[in-house]
Amino acid sequence: MSDQEIISQLRSGPQHKALVKLYAHLPKVERMVRKHGGTRADAKDLFQDALIILLGKAKDEALTLTCSIGTYLYAICRNKWQEELRRQGRFTQELDALPDEPNDLSAMLAEERHFGLAERALQALGDKCLELLKRFYLLKEPLLTIAQSIGLAGEGAAKTRKYKCLEEARKRYRSLLAQGSVANIQHP
Amino acid sequence: MRDELTLIELADNYLRGEMNATDSAAFEERMRSNAELRELVEDQRALLGGMQRLALRPAVDKAYRSYKFGKWLPGIGGAAVIAILALGGWMLAKEGNFLADRTTGEASGTEQLLTLSDTTGIGLPALIMTIDPKADTTMITPNGLVVDIPQGAFIDEAGKAITKPVRVTLLEAIDGVDIMKAGLSTMSGDTLLETGGMFYIDAQVDGKRASIDPSKPLTVMVPADKADPRMMLYEGVMNAEGIVDWRDPQPLARTLVPVDISTLDFYPPGYLTKVAELGKDATDKGYTDSLYWSFSAEYSRYTSFGSDSTLAFPDTLSYEEYSRRAIRPDPDHINGAFLFATNCSACHRPERNLTGPALTGARQRWEGRGDIYAWIKNSSAYLKTGNRYANELFRKWNKSVMTPHDLSDAQIDQILRYVDLPTSATSAHLGIDPAKVQAIWNERFNGTNLATQEFEERMREVHRTCDDQVLDLYANNLDKDLSELDSMAVRMGHGAFASFALRNDGRVDLPAHAAYRLRNAYTEWSLRYAEAARKTQEEFYRKEAELDQQAFQRQMDRQMKDLQQDSERFSKEFNANLRSVYDQLGYPMPPPTPPRSAFAVPVTNPGWWNVDKAVLAATTSRTSMSYTDDQSAKTATLTYSPVSIDVLDKELFSDLRVYLIPKELNSYQRVMEANGVFTERLNVLFQYDLVCMGRRDGQLYAASRKDIAASGSITLSMEPTDEESFRRMVRTPQVTASLVSDLVEQARHLEWLELEAKRQQAKAEREEFSSALMAVVFPCWGEGVPDE
Numbered sequence: 001m002s003d004q005e006i007i008s009q010l011r012s013g014p015q016h017k018a019l020v021k022l023y024a025h026l027p028k029v030e031r032m033v034r035k036h037g038g039t040r041a042d043a044k045d046l047f048q049d050a051l052i053i054l055l056g057k058a059k060d061e062a063l064t065l066t067c068s069i070g071t072y073l074y075a076i077c078r079n080k081w082q083e084e085l086r087r088q089g090r091f092t093q094e095l096d097a098l099p100d101e102p103n104d105l106s107a108m109l110a111e112e113r114h115f116g117l118a119e120r121a122l123q124a125l126g127d128k129c130l131e132l133l134k135r136f137y138l139l140k141e142p143l144l145t146i147a148q149s150i151g152l153a154g155e156g157a158a159k160t161r162k163y164k165c166l167e168e169a170r171k172r173y174r175s176l177l178a179q180g181s182v183a184n185i186q187h188p
Numbered sequence: 189m190r191d192e193l194t195l196i197e198l199a200d201n202y203l204r205g206e207m208n209a210t211d212s213a214a215f216e217e218r219m220r221s222n223a224e225l226r227e228l229v230e231d232q233r234a235l236l237g238g239m240q241r242l243a244l245r246p247a248v249d250k251a252y253r254s255y256k257f258g259k260w261l262p263g264i265g266g267a268a269v270i271a272i273l274a275l276g277g278w279m280l281a282k283e284g285n286f287l288a289d290r291t292t293g294e295a296s297g298t299e300q301l302l303t304l305s306d307t308t309g310i311g312l313p314a315l316i317m318t319i320d321p322k323a324d325t326t327m328i329t330p331n332g333l334v335v336d337i338p339q340g341a342f343i344d345e346a347g348k349a350i351t352k353p354v355r356v357t358l359l360e361a362i363d364g365v366d367i368m369k370a371g372l373s374t375m376s377g378d379t380l381l382e383t384g385g386m387f388y389i390d391a392q393v394d395g396k397r398a399s400i401d402p403s404k405p406l407t408v409m410v411p412a413d414k415a416d417p418r419m420m421l422y423e424g425v426m427n428a429e430g431i432v433d434w435r436d437p438q439p440l441a442r443t444l445v446p447v448d449i450s451t452l453d454f455y456p457p458g459y460l461t462k463v464a465e466l467g468k469d470a471t472d473k474g475y476t477d478s479l480y481w482s483f484s485a486e487y488s489r490y491t492s493f494g495s496d497s498t499l500a501f502p503d504t505l506s507y508e509e510y511s512r513r514a515i516r517p518d519p520d521h522i523n524g525a526f527l528f529a530t531n532c533s534a535c536h537r538p539e540r541n542l543t544g545p546a547l548t549g550a551r552q553r554w555e556g557r558g559d560i561y562a563w564i565k566n567s568s569a570y571l572k573t574g575n576r577y578a579n580e581l582f583r584k585w586n587k588s589v590m591t592p593h594d595l596s597d598a599q600i601d602q603i604l605r606y607v608d609l610p611t612s613a614t615s616a617h618l619g620i621d622p623a624k625v626q627a628i629w630n631e632r633f634n635g636t637n638l639a640t641q642e643f644e645e646r647m648r649e650v651h652r653t654c655d656d657q658v659l660d661l662y663a664n665n666l667d668k669d670l671s672e673l674d675s676m677a678v679r680m681g682h683g684a685f686a687s688f689a690l691r692n693d694g695r696v697d698l699p700a701h702a703a704y705r706l707r708n709a710y711t712e713w714s715l716r717y718a719e720a721a722r723k724t725q726e727e728f729y730r731k732e733a734e735l736d737q738q739a740f741q742r743q744m745d746r747q748m749k750d751l752q753q754d755s756e757r758f759s760k761e762f763n764a765n766l767r768s769v770y771d772q773l774g775y776p777m778p779p780p781t782p783p784r785s786a787f788a789v790p791v792t793n794p795g796w797w798n799v800d801k802a803v804l805a806a807t808t809s810r811t812s813m814s815y816t817d818d819q820s821a822k823t824a825t826l827t828y829s830p831v832s833i834d835v836l837d838k839e840l841f842s843d844l845r846v847y848l849i850p851k852e853l854n855s856y857q858r859v860m861e862a863n864g865v866f867t868e869r870l871n872v873l874f875q876y877d878l879v880c881m882g883r884r885d886g887q888l889y890a891a892s893r894k895d896i897a898a899s900g901s902i903t904l905s906m907e908p909t910d911e912e913s914f915r916r917m918v919r920t921p922q923v924t925a926s927l928v929s930d931l932v933e934q935a936r937h938l939e940w941l942e943l944e945a946k947r948q949q950a951k952a953e954r955e956e957f958s959s960a961l962m963a964v965v966f967p968c969w970g971e972g973v974p975d976e
Binding site: 015016019020022023024026034039040041044048051052055056111112114115116117118119120121122123124125126127130133134137138140159160163166167169170173174 | 234751
């Protein structure tokens with residue numbers, strides 16, 4: 001399966017086979033992470049984040065990679081691990097980069113970092129909140145339909161609930177963001 | 189709140205691109221001037237992104253499980269492998285007899301030398317022994333000369349094996365004094381020899397001299413401090429003057445002395461030191477062995493699926509099938525690797541050009557252009573056929589001639605298949621697979637080249653090459669001299685073996701069929717041990733993953749319950765506040781509605797509506813409020829007053845929880861910690877109890893305070909307690925049993941968290957330990973990351 005085929009499968013499905021194949025790049029990331037003070041689990045987390053980023057990008061018709069998918073995934077993981085080491089104050093040197101890594105990742109990764117924190121904030125919400133938000137933002141269901149399917153009195157109720165859920169998520173997101181920046185200040 | 193709602197809606201529309209251009213521009217303009225709005229939009233954008241990620245995660249997790257557990261599907265060949273191994277073991281044990289059954293003789297006394305066949309050497313101490321020629325015998329002299337007499341070595345004049353007891357006499361003159369005493373010279377013709385020692389062997393039966401069967405030579409090992417490769421064996425012949433002249437020199441193979449293989453050290457250099465450094469018992473071989481073997485699983489993780497993104501997955505194979513093939517070194521590949529190492533590696537590499545071209549893809553290049561088999565077997569002959577491609581190659585590669593190879597078509601196939609393997613499968617760049625070391629480092633290889641100190645020295649160098657093929661080379665050629673294999677290792681590109689090659693080390697004599705069987709056994713055992721290590725490790729990780737999953741579930745459940753509990757508490761507090769405000773304003777309470785739907789009830793009276801919202805805002809933010817009704821001109825207030833709680837020695841506790849119990853609500857709420865102090869605002873409508881719990885060294889600690897005063901600061905001192913005392917501590921007439929149980933459940937959750945933290949810590953320590961060892965076990969670990 002070529003890179004192009006993998007991307008088109010990620011875009012239009014079925015994704016499973018393509019994703020499984022992409023995991024063939026995990027050991028290299030593991031090696032990099034474990035060589036630099038991380039664990040297997042760290043590597044897996046990084047790699048899965050990278051896969052999610054790739055999945056998100058693949059949906060975008062305009063995605064063109066300047067390197068192989070493997071290099072792309074590796075580059076994301078390497079950058080994120082570098083950042084993590086820096087955050088923990090363990091940063092010592094530049095991690096090994098691949099020769100043909102794309103070098104325009106930093107803006108994208110900064111944004112992704114926010115998405116990641118937001119994801120964690122959302123994960124901590126109750127199931128109902130999450131379902132409501134998903135239906136509204138991802139499935140783009142109208143509020144009335146949502147209200148009916150999750151047992152709320154009406155559109156207004158759904159709207160208020162959505163507001164509360166969003167506020168809650170935002171509060172958590174803000175506090176995660178604050179924790180992150182505190183750590184950054186301690187270890188410039 | 190109305191404002192907020194509208195803004196959020198606007199932000200939603202903006203972010204979802206549902207705004208027209210004008211509105212969008214206006215909105216952007218508004219954002220520029222309003223930092224708060226900008227932040228709101230940014231946050232909302234992030235949350236949208238987070239939501240998308242959340243939605244993608246299950247697919248990624250599912251694929252991980254397929255990858256991980258698909259990869260380790262047990263093979264079907266397990267039972268067959270075991271049967272083959274058992275057979276191999278039995279054969280080898282039988283072969284091993286030729287060493288094990290030997291009897292070591294000792295001098296039987298000092299008899300006179302008069303019976304010797306000639307009289308040179310009188311004056312030297314003699315070792316005389318009567319032996320049974322029907323059994324193997326080994327004699328060792330005081331100077332360390334070892335004579336090995338195989339069963340049936342002595343024959344009579346008729347050439348028949350002697351069965352009667354044979355008297356064997358050994359004389360030795362190792363140093364100069366002995367040589368003078370014996371009247372021996374060190375002359376060979378006119379040349380003075382530098383002697384490494386002389387010895388004399390005599391065997392007699394019934395006073396007659398016995399001969400030695402040429403097919404069963406005795407083996408004599410002469411101890412030598414320094415092996416000089418120029419040393420030769422001379423035969424002593426008495427000349428007319430009665431002086432021994434040394435003639436007919438033969439080169440000496442430096443015979444290897446096998447030792448008990450378990451006394452040798454085949455670990456990677458520095459392994460035991462590192463283990464000791466990491467605080468483990470490096471003297472316990474059982475432990476260090478199993479630790480080392482376990483790294484075989486790591487080895488296959490990092491080498492079977494290379495980093496190579498060009499690694500092709502043939503679409504006709506299922507993924508699982510492919511990965512199973514990829515992780516199992518195929519014996520065919522090992523043979524291919526061996527044939528490649530011995531025949532081709534002087535001039536070729538699979539992946540790059542050397543004296544000759546890179547061999548990967550050679551078969552494909554020859555496709556339709558000529559006969560690659562004929563070319564490999566005898567390239568000069570094939571050139572003469574006028575084949576265009578062959579002649580093109582010949583010119584391109586500086587007209588260097590490829591030496592003819594005595595290989596069968598099947599062997600050539602094996603080589604070509606081997607060189608076409610993905611790079612990651614042919615070159616490990618990591619180290620030696622511990623499973624391979626395990627395969628040779630056991631008693632079945634006793635009595636072979638591998639069970640020698642000479643090989644132990646090479647083994648250290650083998651580890652440093654990080655090249656499995658070098659180990660294969662030695663293990664697969666037990667019937668060859670070590671020096672010959674050293675030269676091959678040099679040709680494979682490992683110059684460090686040159687110094688070994690110069691030493692001219694020989695071999696431990698081994699019948700060819702035993703060498704062949706051991707070679708097969710080596711292959712099978714390597715595979716089997718690697719498989720076993722993988723399975724063990726995989727089972728271990730599978731269990732850990734299961735525990736992780738359970739822990740995650742448990743934490744999620746707890747979180748759900750907490751959220752639910754808190755939202756119930758919120759509703760109750762909200763209703764109480766509302767009731768209080770209505771009382772203060774003199775309005776009747778509106779009909780009770782389910783609190784959740786309260787917001788959706790159509791509002792007819794604007795005053796009430798405002799009251800609701802004000803109360804909701806006050807309850808949500810826990811701030812005091814004062815509201816004056818337009819119609820009645822009455823004022824209602826809600827008061828929240830801050831309290832701060834400090835806990836003595838709080839850093840000693842792994843997880844500290846402070847709960848407030850508003851008794852009128854029959855509920856509890858958790859107080860969050862900020863900047864080292866637990867702060868919350870108390871609603872003056874209620875009486876609060878305070879309870880704090882934490883864990884320390886596996887013990888529950890708690891403290892409580894009844895009816896705490898608002899506006900104050902409280903310092904708690906934690907005492908060890910148990911569940912029952914904790915229950916009593918929390919219980920008051922106002923709170924229900926179910927609330928007490930809820931808090932006890934929280935305490936149990938803390939206990940679980942403590943255990944879970946321990947488990948995680950142990951996991952991290954294991955991980956760290958193994959990471960620390962990786963670089964020693966695999967000397968090339970860390971090299972070439974990334975390894976393109």
